Amino acid sequence: MSKKLALLFSIFALIAILAACGNSDSSDEANTSSEESGNTKIDELSIGFVPSRDPEEITTATEPLKQLLTEEMAKLGYDIGNVDITVGTNYEAVGESLSAGSLDVGLIPGGTYVLYDDGAEVILTATRAGLSIDADDPKEWNENKPTEASDEQATSYRGLFIAGPSETGQALADKVNNGEALTWEDLNSASWAVSSSSSPAGYIYPALWLDENYDKTITDLDSVVQADSYSSAFARLAAGQTDVLVTYADARRDNADAWKAEFGREASIWDETNVIGVTPGIYNDTISVSKNSDIMDEDLKAALQEAFINIAKTDEGKEVISIYSHEGYQKAESSDYDNERKAQELVRELN
Structure with a gap:
């Protein structure tokens, strides 16, 4: 009987050793490739x-x-x-x-x-x-219309101040395209469409641009309406209800078809709108x-x-x-x- 017990103990010991080796191999397996590489x-x-x-x-x-x-x-x-x-x-x-x-x-x-x-x-x-244009000078955007997509990748985008077909909007655009600097009085004479105060291109960066260039901000403008979307902002611009809107740089591309089909304009959005201000890159x-x-x-x-x-x-x-x-x-x-x-x-x- 003692010989049988000894044999059993030997077998159990051997199994334990083999199991331990197996566990060791398993735990070390993930490290093997790291060590080799x-x-x-x-x-x-x-x-x-x-x-x-x-x-x-x-x-x-x-x-x-x-x-x-x-x-x-x-x-x-x-x-x-x-x-x-x-x-x-x-x-x-x-x-x-x-x-x-x-x-x-x-x-x-x-x-x-x-x-x-x-x-x-x-x-x-x-x-x-x-986009095909990425300039600080609004006149460059107007001289190189329409804005097209570019093959180049960009890490930022611009916010634009777009003047519409209203009399005031056209007067602001004419001044910019003649190389004249806009005054605060010029800007304040216009009716503006902006987005919510959390919108980078529709509020925050335009406010920063006004602050840096005129020591003013959007809340200082006499006539401001908050549009519920960029589409409705363009609809207001097309109808002459506002003179200027602030938006992301390729928004006119996104609204080019709607400018005629939905907003009732006869000429193209590129003919009837102009850039009068450009924000820093967002x-x-x-x-x-x-x-x-x-x-x-x-x-x-x-x-x-x-x-x-x-x-x-x-x-x-x-x-x-x-x-x-x-x-x-x-x-x-x-x-x-x-x-x-x-x-x-x-x-x-x-x-």
Whole structure:
């Protein structure tokens, strides 16, 4: 009996040793490829998206990013065990998580980045198709009408002050096209259509432009109406109910057909409207990283920059980032968003 017990103990011991070896092999398997490739191993990379669309829609659309980013980062020296993608309950939640270091990467608007730049660092700016004109001088926009789409990618877009076919609108346009500077009295003689106070192109950046050029703002104008959409703002302009509207740079392209078909004008929108002011560039969305993430350093930032740029060049990558209307990415610096800082400061003063 003792021999049998000894034999059983020997068998159990052998099984235990083999199991231990098996567990060891399993736990070391993830590290093997990293050791062989010389890559740095990261257990998890967390990415947060703002809820600018339905959260479930964003989650579904960005699921392929996990594999795309894992594969691309492996080429750049990082083996990532898991890419965790979440959608914040609101924009501020993503900014706060970046600041706290509980998120490593965030796809956030420029305004959100500026609010949380004490704990977040911008590394990339999203690009979209640019326009054939990108000038500070409104006369250049008028001399090169119509504005067309460009093959070049742009990291920002302009806000424009559009004068319409009314007598006052035409008088302002004539002055600009003759190379004369508009006075505050000129601007204040017009009736204006603006958007809500949270709209970058329809309110915030035009207010910044007025402040920088005339030490005035939208609330100082005598005649201002708030349109509920850019379409209704153009309808007012076409009807002569307002003389000037503020909008994004390619809005006339979006309303060219409606100018005649819906708003009842006989001539084209390009013949009847002119630019009388141009805002500074309004920078696009960002990819930002946490300054307080445990894993973030200069090498990882550089790899993430390269990875997202490369992913955006692939068909599958373009499909993923199209959820935010992004077409590509370019490297960014904090100073790119200085105008956003000025704009937010102005908005705080107005409120």
